[in-house]
Amino acid sequence: MIKGASFCLLFFLSSFVIGLDTAQANPNYRDALAKSLLFFQGQRSGRLPKTQQITWRSNSGLSDGVLAHVDLIGGYYDAGDNVKFNFPMAFTTTMLSWGALEYGKKLGPQLQETRAAIRWATDYFIKCATVTPGKLYVGVGDPNVDHKCWERPEDMNTVRSVYSVSPSNPGSDVAGETAAALAAASMVFRKVDPKYSRLLLKTAKNVMQFAMQYRGSYSDSLGSAVCPFYCSYSGYKDELLWGAAWLLRATNDVSYFNFLKSLGADDGTDIFSWDNKYAGARVLLSRRALLNNDKNFDSFKQQAEDFMCRILPNSPYTSTQYTQGGLMYKLPESNLQYVTSITFLLTTYSKYMSVTKHTFNCGSLLVTSSSLRNLAKKQVDYILGVNPLKMSYMVGYGAYFPKRIHHRGSSLPSMASHPQAIGCDGGFQPFYYSSNPNPNTLTGAIVGGPNQNDGFPDDRTDYSHSEPATYINAAIVGPLAYFSGSSTT
Numbered sequence: 001m002i003k004g005a006s007f008c009l010l011f012f013l014s015s016f017v018i019g020l021d022t023a024q025a026n027p028n029y030r031d032a033l034a035k036s037l038l039f040f041q042g043q044r045s046g047r048l049p050k051t052q053q054i055t056w057r058s059n060s061g062l063s064d065g066v067l068a069h070v071d072l073i074g075g076y077y078d079a080g081d082n083v084k085f086n087f088p089m090a091f092t093t094t095m096l097s098w099g100a101l102e103y104g105k106k107l108g109p110q111l112q113e114t115r116a117a118i119r120w121a122t123d124y125f126i127k128c129a130t131v132t133p134g135k136l137y138v139g140v141g142d143p144n145v146d147h148k149c150w151e152r153p154e155d156m157n158t159v160r161s162v163y164s165v166s167p168s169n170p171g172s173d174v175a176g177e178t179a180a181a182l183a184a185a186s187m188v189f190r191k192v193d194p195k196y197s198r199l200l201l202k203t204a205k206n207v208m209q210f211a212m213q214y215r216g217s218y219s220d221s222l223g224s225a226v227c228p229f230y231c232s233y234s235g236y237k238d239e240l241l242w243g244a245a246w247l248l249r250a251t252n253d254v255s256y257f258n259f260l261k262s263l264g265a266d267d268g269t270d271i272f273s274w275d276n277k278y279a280g281a282r283v284l285l286s287r288r289a290l291l292n293n294d295k296n297f298d299s300f301k302q303q304a305e306d307f308m309c310r311i312l313p314n315s316p317y318t319s320t321q322y323t324q325g326g327l328m329y330k331l332p333e334s335n336l337q338y339v340t341s342i343t344f345l346l347t348t349y350s351k352y353m354s355v356t357k358h359t360f361n362c363g364s365l366l367v368t369s370s371s372l373r374n375l376a377k378k379q380v381d382y383i384l385g386v387n388p389l390k391m392s393y394m395v396g397y398g399a400y401f402p403k404r405i406h407h408r409g410s411s412l413p414s415m416a417s418h419p420q421a422i423g424c425d426g427g428f429q430p431f432y433y434s435s436n437p438n439p440n441t442l443t444g445a446i447v448g449g450p451n452q453n454d455g456f457p458d459d460r461t462d463y464s465h466s467e468p469a470t471y472i473n474a475a476i477v478g479p480l481a482y483f484s485g486s487s488t489t
Contacts, residue, residue, distance in 0.1 A: 027384040029484035032397050033110055036480055039395075039444030039473050040117040042409065045084055045153065046074040046124075056414035056440040060153035061160070064140045068162040070131040072140050075124035078230075079469040080407035082153045083141035086128060087218070087230045090177040091274040092470040093121040094246065095344065097184035098284075099478030102348055106485030107477075114477060115188060122185045122200060125178055129203050132164070136207060138174045138218060139163040143229050150427035152412050158424065163225050167210075171218030173232040175211035176239030177277070179204045183246040201250055208243050211236075212259065234276040241265045242277035245284045257296070260285075266303065270310035270319045271330060272341045274471045279307045283345045290352040304349060309362035311342060312375065316363040325388040325454040326378055333464040336393060336449035339379050340475035346376035347479045380479050383446060388454045395468070396443035403437035404460040406467035410442040411460060432460060446472045 045061040065072030128137040142161040165171030182204035189197040248256035272279040285300035309317040330338035353369035385392040392398035445468035450456040
């Protein structure tokens, strides 16, 4: 587990809020919400539907799976590359589904777009989990080869290697996360498409059984195919906890409760991400302690509150650094992924506290639902432009946003404007190293974000700050819905 620097800034955000214009100080959450979901269309792999709104993208990856004699067409490219990594894709799907479940009413007309974004992934996961008995496919595309190229997904001519886990080659982490995604999505579709919901839940149960029965990390099984890109650094216990927590919520089957209690997963944490799910599982499980007053879940509530005490900047137990501009700062690479994921937990726990009038203490500090909500709002507002640079870190939102994002499809001319193929090396010299803005706007994409000094170079080659990713966006959909449908500030 990686810790942030252990200090707090009680005065954070106050130094620059004065002087911001009212439009910036009051972001348009509804507009940002719509755009945050539109982004997923830009990440689609496979055959694009007629409803596709990001029109500079075209069909891609139409032979995915052929090397294993199976159909693995579909799903999402994780970030600015052309690889399908199921581990972060499944986390993305779980977070989109959780957002739909917690904030469905506040999503309003965007609920349909959220379901579409979820289904693009779950249709693919069902194939991954069912096309070959005894195998779970967990990725398509050799990342080591792909990352040497700068080409459009539509032109891809790199080897589309297929990766899987099995009883002899286990992957409890990727299987546990896939089960979580399928179980969470099954609840999203329960009323609108009961047949599809049942298929998702049945598949989730089978994948979770595999994760529990054949223990092992997919990083050990697959090595350089997933490491260092999406190594399971935190091990697989957190995914077993997370998967069981989601299946418990979807089924109410006591066997999942008994399993997660038996895990002894009581590691403290101050992070939440595609790799480390402990905090998310605890907030999810604490829902039963708070909303249902079920004492069996009190230990998870306590752990969720310990996590909040490590996040709050004025808590005596904080282990979270904040920039001078007020942004939560966890790690130098793609920091906004931690900001959006943790912000989701802040708004969701705040919501549970508000419903039950619950409060808790971090030492002498009294924490109320508004303590968490206010911190969450500051993080969302910072991302949308209430920051020292007055820059929105969401592409296409606001007047001033990143123009040179680290993203192949966005940085290369579209098929419509440049029908000739651009080979593996062909995109580097005229496009990747260019200081010109990207020709295609990946609307809604949230980039890795500023550095610890609130600076942002807007440099395509600086992927740790300029690369967008599905899991950054997936986690902010819920908070954006919360604030767009909330009269409180």
